[in-house]
Amino acid sequence: MRYIGNKTRLLPFILRTLKKGGIPVGSVHDAFAGTASVSRALKAQGWRVQSSDLLMSSYVFQRAYVVADFADPLLNEMAGELAALAPRESFISRHFSPAGGSESGGRMYFTPANAGRIDAAREELESWRKAGRVGEDSYYVLLAAIIEGADRVANTAGVYASYMKRWQPNARRAFAVAPEVPVKGAQPARAHLMDAIEAAKSIGEVDLLYIDPPYNSRQYVAYYHIPEILARGWTESAPAIRGKVGLLAGEEGRSQWSHGRRVQKLFSALLSATSATHALVSFNSEGHLPPEALLSLLNKASADGKVTHYSQRYRRYRADSDRDGRHYHRDIALEHLYTVRLR
Numbered sequence: 030m031r032y033i034g035n036k037t038r039l040l041p042f043i044l045r046t047l048k049k050g051g052i053p054v055g056s057v058h059d060a061f062a063g064t065a066s067v068s069r070a071l072k073a074q075g076w077r078v079q080s081s082d083l084l085m086s087s088y089v090f091q092r093a094y095v096v097a098d099f100a101d102p103l104l105n106e107m108a109g110e111l112a113a114l115a116p117r118e119s120f121i122s123r124h125f126s127p128a129g130g131s132e133s134g135g136r137m138y139f140t141p142a143n144a145g146r147i148d149a150a151r152e153e154l155e156s157w158r159k160a161g162r163v164g165e166d167s168y169y170v171l172l173a174a175i176i177e178g179a180d181r182v183a184n185t186a187g188v189y190a191s192y193m194k195r196w197q198p199n200a201r202r203a204f205a206v207a208p209e210v211p212v213k214g215a216q217p218a219r220a221h222l223m224d225a226i227e228a229a230k231s232i233g234e235v236d237l238l239y240i241d242p243p244y245n246s247r248q249y250v251a252y253y254h255i256p257e258i259l260a261r262g263w264t265e266s267a268p269a270i271r272g273k274v275g276l277l278a279g280e281e282g283r284s285q286w287s288h289g290r291r292v293q294k295l296f297s298a299l300l301s302a303t304s305a306t307h308a309l310v311s312f313n314s315e316g317h318l319p320p321e322a323l324l325s326l327l328n329k330a331s332a333d334g335k336v337t338h339y340s341q342r343y344r345r346y347r348a349d350s351d352r353d354g355r356h357y358h359r360d361i362a363l364e365h366l367y368t369v370r371l372r
């Protein structure tokens with residue numbers, strides 16, 4: 030899905046760097062898993078993967094794309110059923126589409142028709158889980174497909190911090206549920222809905238720690254509040270929301286790593302907490318940690334006094350919002366990877 034910092038395009042660079050760095054396939058902790066793109070690629074290479082993230086939406090992706098390995102023969106049939114349900118007016122309709130009238134503050138994240146379909150699919154899936162109609166693997170695979178399907182018809186410029194004031198072509202398309210069939214990994218995987226440092230302590234020894242934290246002040250829980258609401262659901266207790274765009278009201282999911290002054294301390298704490306043999310760090314220089322500060326942290330943690338740096342130029346697409354709708358422009362960015370032996 031469209032996600033700031035999603036490493037999908039950089040996977041060949043990451044895999045190449047592991048090879049060049051002489052880090053063989055083994056066990057890994059992907060500490061800031063996000064869309065789980067890196068965990069998923071490592072699973073496919075035969076790694077034993079453990080992953081963590083503060084967000085429930087990321088946990089859903091980790092479960093769906095990495096942990097799940099049972100391909101239910103009825104998966105596509107169930108997805109078709111979820112997408113074809115009669116629309117319901119529930120949480121998403123009331124708060125994130127004009128169907129909610131004054132309660133939604135006129136928020137135009139989804140057309141009323143799509144909001145009703147998303148509400149129906151999300152609630153039905155929850156009732157299947159309660160009734161035992163769907164196993165845990167398929168539950169997460171279908172939930173990930175609902176979140177990704179909703180993202181494809183969201184009337185935004187890529188993140189949910191604001192919505193467009195006119196319906197964009199993608200928002201007018203019908204919501205669909207397209208599940209990804211799980212692939213059995215060579216090794217079982219585990220997902221953690223947990224802070225990276227806590228997870229590193231609880232996971233213990235691994236061959237590799239992959240570090241890809243937020244490097245600027247954007248709070249992922251605020252940029253992706255609707256995927257997070259879809260992941261958490263609302264049948265047990267309705268999420269409290271606030272403000273113009275309906276952000277989640279609580280502190281849950283908010284990250285310390287988005288506070289510039291704390292990143293250096295948090296980095297050191299993570300490097301002390303892990304029992305990994307190697308670390309692989311993704312870094313981009315547009316955040317609030319200067320490259321010299323990162324290098325000095327890694328040097329201190331290095332067991333052999335060496336830190337290896339790799340960089341690659343890549344083309345990225347940025348979405349700008351303006352009155353006329355979605356506009357993407359391309360620019361060239363530099364992505365950095367550092368490898369270091371910790372013990």
Ligand SMILES: C[S@@+](CC[C@H](N)C(=O)[O-])C[C@H]1O[C@@H](n2cnc3c(N)ncnc32)[C@H](O)[C@@H]1O
Pocket residue numbers: 032033034035036037060061062063064065066067081082083084087223224225226241242243249250283284285286
């Ligand atoms: C740059 S993104 C990771 C992108 C990921 N590698 C991918 O390919 O999608 C950073 C992630 O760190 C998560 N995060 C922020 N603070 C965290 C913390 N204290 N512990 C674990 N994850 C955290 C965010 O929720 C976000 O998903």
